[in-house]
Structures are given as C-alpha cells and as structure tokens.
Amino acid sequence: MKFPMMMATAVTALTLGHTAQAAEPLKVGISGEPYPPFTYKAASGDWTGFEVELAHAFCDAMGRECEIAPTGWSGIIPSLNAGRIDMIMNSMSITEKRKRVIDFTRPYYFTPGAYVAASDQALDIPDGLDGLVMGVQSATTNATYARRALRDSGVDIRLYDQAEQVNNDLLSGRLDVILADEIAMVQFLDRDEAEAFEIKATAPLHEAYGEGIGIGLRQEDDELREALNAAITTVIEDGTCASLSEQYLSTDVCVYD
Structure with missing residues (x-):
C-alpha cells in the first residue's frame, strides 16, 4: 500500500523539478561592451537597444522570460558552450566557421x-x-x-x-x-x-x-532552436521586428521568408 504512494511522491517531485527548470529565465548573451543602437545601457542603467528589445519579443512569443547576460565578446561562444548563457543575440553573423562549434536559428536581420x-x-x-x-x-x-x-x-x-x-x-x-x-x-x-x-x-x-544575423545556440539545443525559429517568424510576421527596427535603426533590416 505504501509503494504507490512513494511512487506518486517521486513522480510529483520530478514533475515539479521539470516545471521549475522550464520556468528558469533564458540567459541571453550580449557583448558586455555597448554596441549602440543594437545593445547599450539606458539612463536607468538597464540594457536596451534593437536586439535587447527583440530578444524580449522573441521570449514573449515563446512564453519564456529573458535575462540579459552581458559577456565579453571574445569569450561569448565559450560561455555559450560552457552553459553560462543559453543563447547569443549580439549581431552574430551565421558563417560556416562558426557553425563548426555552435548552431544558429534562421536569420532575423542583415546589414552590410x-x-x-x-x-x-x-x-x-x-x-x-x-x-x-x-x-x-x-x-x-x-x-x-x-x-x-x-x-x-x-x-x-x-x-x-x-x-x-x-x-x-x-x-x-x-x-x-x-x-x-x-x-x-x-x-x-x-x-x-x-x-x-x-x-x-x-x-x-x-x-x-555569411547568411545574415542569427541567434547562436549550443549544437544540441534542438528544441530551443525550433522554438526560437517559430518565435522569430511570429515577431517578423506580426510587424514587431519592423517596428523595433524603425525605432532604433530608422530602417527595416528584418529578414523575411
């Protein structure tokens, strides 16, 4: 009689553990050095800019919370692969060389x-x-x-x-x-x-x-890549990307399908 109760307790604990893990904010790696108008600190001290606001829009589309995690540019890929951040969103071009060590979402903007x-x-x-x-x-x-x-x-x-x-x-x-x-x-x-x-x-x-600017991910994070690709498509198609681009860049640089 006690065995099923113990099993139920274990399953409940496991479920709660997965729920807590799913609720953790996604750590969005940006360069610790300001790169206006893409990433920079507002007068309040908070990070803002085209890509910061776009990152929050992508996370909202996924129903996830984002946490901006400033990281030195030269160490941003090692930080991703070491698990200190979950994604790189810092005007990173999708190139063959980078794809040897990390994965990317579809491109979301491009400028020469x-x-x-x-x-x-x-x-x-x-x-x-x-x-x-x-x-x-x-x-x-x-x-x-x-x-x-x-x-x-x-x-x-x-x-x-x-x-x-x-x-x-x-x-x-x-x-x-x-x-x-x-x-x-x-x-x-x-x-x-x-x-x-x-x-x-x-x-x-x-x-x-390369192929444009994409979000850098660990190569094994297939589920996150698929979720982000869907979010990028949503944010571009509903006009949010274009609106943010016009606000911060005075032109539309979003990549449409």
Missing part, C-alpha cells in the same frame, strides 16, 4: 559592412586603400572580410577588441578609415564629434558575411 572616413578625404574602395591604416573590430565578419578580400590592397589592417575603440581612434586621427556594420555607423555619424566623417562605400556581398 560600411567604410567610414573623413568627409574631405577622397577614397576609392578598394583600390585607394593602399598605404592607409584601417581599423576593424576583431572576431567579426568585417574582420574576416578584411583579411580575405583586402589583403592585397596595401591597407594596414588593425584589429580592436571593442567597436568603440575603433570609433575613437578614427576620431583622434590614429586611423584613416574603419570598416564596421553600416547601421552602427549611421548611428555613430549622428554624433556631434563625428560630423566631419561619412560613409564612403559599403562592402560587397561576400562569403565572409
């Missing part, structure tokens, strides 16, 4: 790389880069593109850990030109201190830029 230099500087891209110093954030698709496509252009490519370091060295004259995400550069050029600079050209389509 852009060259930025002083407005009064005549610049022919890529032939006119010879002898110039160009800054690029390391471990990005722009850095990969620069190494593969510009190695014979004569440009001196300098890699930086953080995007803001690249911007600051352009402003201070330590760089002649930078290559970075076009949307981020549009926001950068809105600053008063950047009024003497402009976008000179955008990078052409190239394998280094």
Whole structure:
C-alpha cells in the first residue's frame, strides 16, 4: 500500500523539478561592451537597444522570460558552450566557421559592412586603400572580410577588441578609415564629434558575411532552436521586428521568408 504512494511522491517531485527548470529565465548573451543602437545601457542603467528589445519579443512569443547576460565578446561562444548563457543575440553573423562549434536559428536581420572616413578625404574602395591604416573590430565578419578580400590592397589592417575603440581612434586621427556594420555607423555619424566623417562605400556581398544575423545556440539545443525559429517568424510576421527596427535603426533590416 505504501509503494504507490512513494511512487506518486517521486513522480510529483520530478514533475515539479521539470516545471521549475522550464520556468528558469533564458540567459541571453550580449557583448558586455555597448554596441549602440543594437545593445547599450539606458539612463536607468538597464540594457536596451534593437536586439535587447527583440530578444524580449522573441521570449514573449515563446512564453519564456529573458535575462540579459552581458559577456565579453571574445569569450561569448565559450560561455555559450560552457552553459553560462543559453543563447547569443549580439549581431552574430551565421558563417560556416562558426557553425563548426555552435548552431544558429534562421536569420532575423542583415546589414552590410560600411567604410567610414573623413568627409574631405577622397577614397576609392578598394583600390585607394593602399598605404592607409584601417581599423576593424576583431572576431567579426568585417574582420574576416578584411583579411580575405583586402589583403592585397596595401591597407594596414588593425584589429580592436571593442567597436568603440575603433570609433575613437578614427576620431583622434590614429586611423584613416574603419570598416564596421553600416547601421552602427549611421548611428555613430549622428554624433556631434563625428560630423566631419561619412560613409564612403559599403562592402560587397561576400562569403565572409555569411547568411545574415542569427541567434547562436549550443549544437544540441534542438528544441530551443525550433522554438526560437517559430518565435522569430511570429515577431517578423506580426510587424514587431519592423517596428523595433524603425525605432532604433530608422530602417527595416528584418529578414523575411
């Protein structure tokens, strides 16, 4: 008579354990270094931006709670695979190289790389880069593109850990030109201190830029990938993605089926 009761107790405990686990917030890894307008801290100290708000929209569509988890960019993939975060949502391009170590959802947005230099500087891209110093954030698709496509252009490519370091060295004259995400550069050029600079050209389509921006996941997280793919489709089709994109980026960069 006691055996069924013990079994029922064990099953109840197991069920509660699974429920508690399912209720845990998804830890969304973003770079600890602000990357406006995609991820940055508001005056309140809370993280906001296009991808932060989009992450919350995806989680809402799944009926899950999100917890923003700032992580150093250079260690964000190891943090994912070690289980310290559940997903990467930080303008990470879907590339073959990255797919060797992590998985991705379907793409949710895409923007090209852009060259930025002083407005009064005549610049022919890529032939006119010879002898110039160009800054690029390391471990990005722009850095990969620069190494593969510009190695014979004569440009001196300098890699930086953080995007803001690249911007600051352009402003201070330590760089002649930078290559970075076009949307981020549009926001950068809105600053008063950047009024003497402009976008000179955008990078052409190239394998280094992959298939667009997706959410990075552990390779074994098939269930989460499927749930996120459905959420991405919902948030794009109901107009939420476009609305957030227009709000933060002043254009629609969402990837539609």
